[in-house]
Amino acid sequence: MSPAAFIAVDWGTTRLRASLVGPDGAVAATAQADSGVQSVAAGGYPAALDAACRPWFDAHPDIPVLMAGMVGSRNGWVEAPYAPCPAGADEIAACLCAVPDAGRSVRIVPGVECCWPDGSYDVMRGEETQALGTGVRDGLLSLPGTHGKWIEMRDGRISRFATFVTGELFAAVSASFVGRLAEEPHDDPAGAALAAEAARPPGGLTRALFQARARVLGGDLAPRGVRPFLSRLIVEAEIAGALDLFGRPKIVHLVAGEPQRSIYRAALAERGLAVQDYDTPAVTLAGLKTIMAARS
Amino acid sequence: MSPAAFIAVDWGTTRLRASLVGPDGAVAATAQADSGVQSVAAGGYPAALDAACRPWFDAHPDIPVLMAGMVGSRNGWVEAPYAPCPAGADEIAACLCAVPDAGRSVRIVPGVECCWPDGSYDVMRGEETQALGTGVRDGLLSLPGTHGKWIEMRDGRISRFATFVTGELFAAVSASFVGRLAEEPHDDPAGAALAAEAARPPGGLTRALFQARARVLGGDLAPRGVRPFLSRLIVEAEIAGALDLFGRPKIVHLVAGEPQRSIYRAALAERGLAVQDYDTPAVTLAGLKTIMAARS
Numbered sequence: 090m091s092p093a094a095f096i097a098v099d100w101g102t103t104r105l106r107a108s109l110v111g112p113d114g115a116v117a118a119t120a121q122a123d124s125g126v127q128s129v130a131a132g133g134y135p136a137a138l139d140a141a142c143r144p145w146f147d148a149h150p151d152i153p154v155l156m157a158g159m160v161g162s163r164n165g166w167v168e169a170p171y172a173p174c175p176a177g178a179d180e181i182a183a184c185l186c187a188v189p190d191a192g193r194s195v196r197i198v199p200g201v202e203c204c205w206p207d208g209s210y211d212v213m214r215g216e217e218t219q220a221l222g223t224g225v226r227d228g229l230l231s232l233p234g235t236h237g238k239w240i241e242m243r244d245g246r247i248s249r250f251a252t253f254v255t256g257e258l259f260a261a262v263s264a265s266f267v268g269r270l271a272e273e274p275h276d277d278p279a280g281a282a283l284a285a286e287a288a289r290p291p292g293g294l295t296r297a298l299f300q301a302r303a304r305v306l307g308g309d310l311a312p313r314g315v316r317p318f319l320s321r322l323i324v325e326a327e328i329a330g331a332l333d334l335f336g337r338p339k340i341v342h343l344v345a346g347e348p349q350r351s352i353y354r355a356a357l358a359e360r361g362l363a364v365q366d367y368d369t370p371a372v373t374l375a376g377l378k379t380i381m382a383a384r385s
Numbered sequence: 386m387s388p389a390a391f392i393a394v395d396w397g398t399t400r401l402r403a404s405l406v407g408p409d410g411a412v413a414a415t416a417q418a419d420s421g422v423q424s425v426a427a428g429g430y431p432a433a434l435d436a437a438c439r440p441w442f443d444a445h446p447d448i449p450v451l452m453a454g455m456v457g458s459r460n461g462w463v464e465a466p467y468a469p470c471p472a473g474a475d476e477i478a479a480c481l482c483a484v485p486d487a488g489r490s491v492r493i494v495p496g497v498e499c500c501w502p503d504g505s506y507d508v509m510r511g512e513e514t515q516a517l518g519t520g521v522r523d524g525l526l527s528l529p530g531t532h533g534k535w536i537e538m539r540d541g542r543i544s545r546f547a548t549f550v551t552g553e554l555f556a557a558v559s560a561s562f563v564g565r566l567a568e569e570p571h572d573d574p575a576g577a578a579l580a581a582e583a584a585r586p587p588g589g590l591t592r593a594l595f596q597a598r599a600r601v602l603g604g605d606l607a608p609r610g611v612r613p614f615l616s617r618l619i620v621e622a623e624i625a626g627a628l629d630l631f632g633r634p635k636i637v638h639l640v641a642g643e644p645q646r647s648i649y650r651a652a653l654a655e656r657g658l659a660v661q662d663y664d665t666p667a668v669t670l671a672g673l674k675t676i677m678a679a680r681s
Contacts, residue, residue, distance in 0.1 A: 330591065
C-alpha cells in the first residue's frame with residue numbers, strides 16, 4: 090500500500106463515507122457504511138470507525154482521520170463547537186475538535202454558526218466543508234436538503250448562511266391532509282408547473298399549500314401531480330426567501346444530487362438564474378482536503 | 386312540546402350538534418353526538434341523525450332538518466355542490482341539497498367556492514354558514530382552524546375568501562424535527578413573543594420555522610416555548626398573507642374558541658387591528674336560521 094496522508098470521513102445522520110487520501114491528494118480507496126449517527130449507540134463510535142477503516146489503520150498505523158458532519162453533533166461522537174461566521178479554511182482548521190478516546194489522531198470539523206443582526210440564528214454541520222470544497226471564493230451557494238442551506242461566500246470564507254426546512258416540510262405535508270389526494274406514481278410534471286404559478290399570488294405559503302387539495306377537487310391538478318406540486322411549491326418558497334435575504338446573484342452554485350438538482354435547476358432557470366452544478370461527495374472530499382491542508 | 390320550526394344541525398368532521406328551533410327562533414332543546422363525518426360509515430347517516438334527534442322527530446313528525454358542514458362533503462351523507470361567490474343567504478338557500486334517503490325533509494347547505502383571477506381556488510363547508518351568522522354585511526372575517534378561512538363580506542354576501550392550512554401545518558411541524566426540542570408544559574409565552582419577531586425578517590416561513598430549533602440550540606428559546614413559537618409563527622404567516630390578499634381592514638371579525646381566540650387577538654393587536662369576537666356555535670346556529678328564513 091502506498092503512503093497515505095489522511096483518512097477523510099463524511100459521517101452524517103444515515104451514512105459514513107470514508108476515503109483514503111494519498112500524499113498527492115489522490116483517493117487510494119473508499120469505504121461506505123450504514124452506521125450513520127442515528128444508528129450508532131453512545132460509545133459505539135470507535136468500533137464503527139474501526140469497522141469501516143480497519144485495513145487502512147493496519148497498513149498506516151499513524152494515519153490521521155478528519156471527519157465532518159453530524160458526527161460532531163450533540164448526539165454524535167463528540168460535540169464539536171461552532172465556528173462563527175465569517176469562517177474560511179483557516180478559521181475552521183483552527184477550531185478542529187480532537188476526539189479523546191479514539192486511540193489515534195481523530196479530529197472533527199466544527200460546525201459553523203451565523204448570528205444575524207435581526208436575531209435569527211443558523212447552524213450547520215457538514216455543509217461548511219462542502220462549501221469550502223466548491224472552491225467558490227465569492228458567490229451564493231445552494232445546498233438543498235432536509236434543512237436546505239444557502240451560503241454566501243466572500244473572499245473564500247463563509248460570510249453568512251441561512252437554513253430553510255424544505256425537505257422536512259415536504260415530508261411533513263406529504264403525509265398530512267393537504268397531501269392526501271396524491272396518487273402514485275408521483276410523476277405528473279404539470280403539478281410542478283402549477284406550483285410555480287401558485288407560489289406567486291399574495292397570501293404566502295400556508296395559503297398556497299391548500300391549493301394542493303383545492304385544485305384537485307376543482308379539477309386543475311391531477312392526483313399524480315400533487316407531490317410534484319408540493320415539492321416545487323416549497324422549493325419556490327425557499328428560493329424566494331433566499332433571494333430576499335442574499336440578493337439576486339449572477340449565478341447559483343448548486344450542490345445537489347437528484348432529484349433536487351433537477352427541481353432546483355428548473356425553478357432557478359424560470360427566474361433567469363444561471364446554475365453551476367457540484368457533486369456532493371466530491372465537494373465534501375475536496376473540503377476535507379482543504380481543511381487538512383489549512384491545518385498543516 | 387311546543388310547535389317547532391326546524392332542526393338545525395352542525396355536522397362536522399368530529400361532531401354533530403343539533404338544535405330544535407321554535408317558530409320564534411328560540412332554541413327549545415339541543416343535542417350533541419360524537420358521530421362526526423369521520424366516524425360514520427357509508428349508509429350510517431340516517432341512523433346517526435335519528436340517534437341524535439329521535440325524541441324531536443317523535444314529537445314533530447314533519448319537522449324539516451337543515452344541516453351544514455362536512456356532512457355535505459364527498460365523504461359525507463350526500464355530496465352537496467359548491468355555490469359560487471358572491472354568495473349570500475339567498476344564493477345559498479337556492480342551492481340547498483335535498484337528501485333523498487332521509488325519509489323526511491333533510492337538506493344540506495351547499496359549500497361555497499371561490500375562483501380567484503390568478504387561478505387560485507378555494508372551497509369551504511360550514512364556514513359559509515358561520516359567516517352569514519355573524520350578521521356582518523361588509524367586512525373581513527377570520528375563522529381560525531385546521532384550515533383557517535378569511536372571508537370578505539360585501540353587501541351581506543360572501544364576496545371572496547381564502548384558506549390557510551394553519552392548524553394542519555402546526556400539527557405537522559410540531560410532530561416533525563423542528564418541533565422535537567419542545568417540552569411540556571407548552572406554556573412559555575416568551576416563545577410566542579420571539580415568533581412575532583422571527584416572522585418579520587426576510588426569508589419566509591420555511592426559514593423562520595428552523596428558528597424553532599436553532600434558537601433552542603443557541604439558548605434564545607426555552608423548550609417550553611417551542612410550541613408557542615411555532616403556533617404564533619404560523620399564525621403570523623396567515624395574518625400577513627390575509628392582509629396582503631384582502632387589504633388592511635379597520636376591524637377583524639374573529640370567529641374562534643380558545644386557544645385560537647387569544648392567539649389571534651394578540652397577533653392582531655400587535656398590528657394595531659381591532660377585533661370583534663363571535664362565538665362559533667352561536668354564529669353557526671344563527672347562520673342556519675338565516676338560510677332557513679331565506680328559503681321560505
